[in-house]
Amino acid sequence: MRVFFTGGSGNAGRMVIAVLAAMGHRVVNFDLRPLGMAGVPDLIGDVTDAGQVAAALGAHAGVEELSAGPPQDFDAIVHFAAMPRPLLVPDVEMFRVNAFGTEVVLRAAERARVGKVIVASSESIYGMCYADGTMQPEQLPLDETTALTPTDSYGLSKEVNEASARAMQRRSGADVLCLRMALVLAPADYARFPEDFANPGPRRRGSFAYIDGRDLGHVVHLALVAQGVGFQILNVAHAESCLPIPTQDLTRRFFDGVPQTRALVAHESLVCTQKLRRMLGYSDRHGWRDHVSPTA
Amino acid sequence: MRVLFTGGSGKAGRHVVAYLAAKGHRVLNVDRVPLGLAGVHDLIGDITDAGQMYSAMHSHAGFDEMETGLGAQTFDAVVHFAAIPRLLLAPDTETYRVNVMGTYNVIEAAVKMGVKKIIIASSETTYGVCFSDGVVDPKVLPLEEDYDIDPMDSYGLSKQVNEITARSFQRRSGVDIYALRIGNVIEPHEYETVFPPLATNPGLRRRIAFSYIDARDLGQIVDLCLGKNGLGFQVFNAANDTNSVPQPNTELLAEFFPNVPLSRPLGRHESLLSNRKIREVLGFREDHNWRRYVADPTR
Numbered sequence: 001m002r003v004f005f006t007g008g009s010g011n012a013g014r015m016v017i018a019v020l021a022a023m024g025h026r027v028v029n030f031d032l033r034p035l036g037m038a039g040v041p042d043l044i045g046d047v048t049d050a051g052q053v054a055a056a057l058g059a060h061a062g063v064e065e066l067s068a069g070p071p072q073d074f075d076a077i078v079h080f081a082a083m084p085r086p087l088l089v090p091d092v093e094m095f096r097v098n099a100f101g102t103e104v105v106l107r108a109a110e111r112a113r114v115g116k117v118i119v120a121s122s123e124s125i126y127g128m129c130y131a132d133g134t135m136q137p138e139q140l141p142l143d144e145t146t147a148l149t150p151t152d153s154y155g156l157s158k159e160v161n162e163a164s165a166r167a168m169q170r171r172s173g174a175d176v177l178c179l180r181m182a183l184v185l186a187p188a189d190y191a192r193f194p195e196d197f198a199n200p201g202p203r204r205r206g207s208f209a210y211i212d213g214r215d216l217g218h219v220v221h222l223a224l225v226a227q228g229v230g231f232q233i234l235n236v237a238h239a240e241s242c243l244p245i246p247t248q249d250l251t252r253r254f255f256d257g258v259p260q261t262r263a264l265v266a267h268e269s270l271v272c273t274q275k276l277r278r279m280l281g282y283s284d285r286h287g288w289r290d291h292v293s294p295t296a
Numbered sequence: 297m298r299v300l301f302t303g304g305s306g307k308a309g310r311h312v313v314a315y316l317a318a319k320g321h322r323v324l325n326v327d328r329v330p331l332g333l334a335g336v337h338d339l340i341g342d343i344t345d346a347g348q349m350y351s352a353m354h355s356h357a358g359f360d361e362m363e364t365g366l367g368a369q370t371f372d373a374v375v376h377f378a379a380i381p382r383l384l385l386a387p388d389t390e391t392y393r394v395n396v397m398g399t400y401n402v403i404e405a406a407v408k409m410g411v412k413k414i415i416i417a418s419s420e421t422t423y424g425v426c427f428s429d430g431v432v433d434p435k436v437l438p439l440e441e442d443y444d445i446d447p448m449d450s451y452g453l454s455k456q457v458n459e460i461t462a463r464s465f466q467r468r469s470g471v472d473i474y475a476l477r478i479g480n481v482i483e484p485h486e487y488e489t490v491f492p493p494l495a496t497n498p499g500l501r502r503r504i505a506f507s508y509i510d511a512r513d514l515g516q517i518v519d520l521c522l523g524k525n526g527l528g529f530q531v532f533n534a535a536n537d538t539n540s541v542p543q544p545n546t547e548l549l550a551e552f553f554p555n556v557p558l559s560r561p562l563g564r565h566e567s568l569l570s571n572r573k574i575r576e577v578l579g580f581r582e583d584h585n586w587r588r589y590v591a592d593p594t595r
Contacts, residue, residue: 096397100389100396103389151467156464167446167448171429
């Protein structure tokens, strides 16, 4: 498929684009900075500028296409461009880039009649990740029906993005999938996992969940090829937590008193991904156990 | 109370500001154009510029306040009406940008500067019928505040997003933030032109569920919100007691909403944009039913 990818130079985007390109998709990367990956044209642009996004969607996907005639339509937009967490820039700017940038991309996608849109949401939407102090979730595991209670402007911006996406889907009838991603990791990140085994507390904010960036790429591929799904919200995480500690031990220690909507078994992740696996046929290929020993 | 009011020069804001001033509130109007109302200072400002909003939140409300020598004071309350007021005035992305970023900036600045009461203008368009493509049925009637709102247009979406923003800031700060889903605002001079044609053509008002809110009664609602503390985050429909058309609900529902389920029995002329919550929670009593100003042709 011809894929217009925003934010492909970021930590998550670069891993996803590598998978998509390897799967045979034709990807254009629209970002403030170049990715510099062979076979993936970079187009430098700003998602908060509606004119730039509209123009980019009507352009050739790289100079090598100039000889092939007029620009072809994009089959899909994958929108990852965002301020990736709070405290990088003032909140007002982070909210502007994330909330307005996403609305701009969705509007441009609608005008260009793009039939498939994938939006990067975040598990921080559930509120725990960037809360002041310690927030207890409404229930565990966190599934797509759990109440959203972000008190920070980053989680808020992602909740707002999902509202924009839902409205765009109603207007256009396109397939629109919001991916609530857990912490995205590159292979090199696993080396520090053993530090968490002895001291898991800092991982509580992320619900002890994670997703390998290569597996995230596979999720995006599956979302691209899924047909007729309408508006969908999907949690994206590895099936297991980031720790060699049984999940019930973790909940007793860190989430005492939080109701559980079903029995959590073995090392099952607190971010429920049953919908992702059922709807897209996803299964994990990469996890921390491939890289570090649980007894390290 | 000392009230910072954004958008007080607009169609709704000018009447609400006048009502609040008459009730004894000290109002500073922050708008791109001046209101020019005696006793209300105008501060020219742009809500999409966060720096201006931070600065305005901690400000004198007029030159007379300089005489106190106490310095600029934080406001007791912020009433935020400034917005692009409907669809198709600006490109959709601009409508979204001004309304969403502006509201974010106003709420963040107010919360961080210590304001304890914030009232924002939401809209009945959040129910998703008003500016939708084609003829859209509501999921249920009457329209009440617990409805699963899902507007598809840039204006209704911007107001939905503003409610989400308000709820998040309320949760983090604990201050009171009330969002008013304001119906179609009728100014005093509009009764004689807007209402008579509705006797024979009520369908003109199907998209707004036949509702309206008198601009002065909206002032009463805002004043009641200013006086009601401790409710946290709240959404209130702001509508008058009855529909804006003379036909009874039995006729309106049969003609315009034959397939829409009712969640409860309706009064003969009861507004389909329900104002039950503001009556029960805030004690709202309308002063300006349209029948005071236009003859009801069915009577």
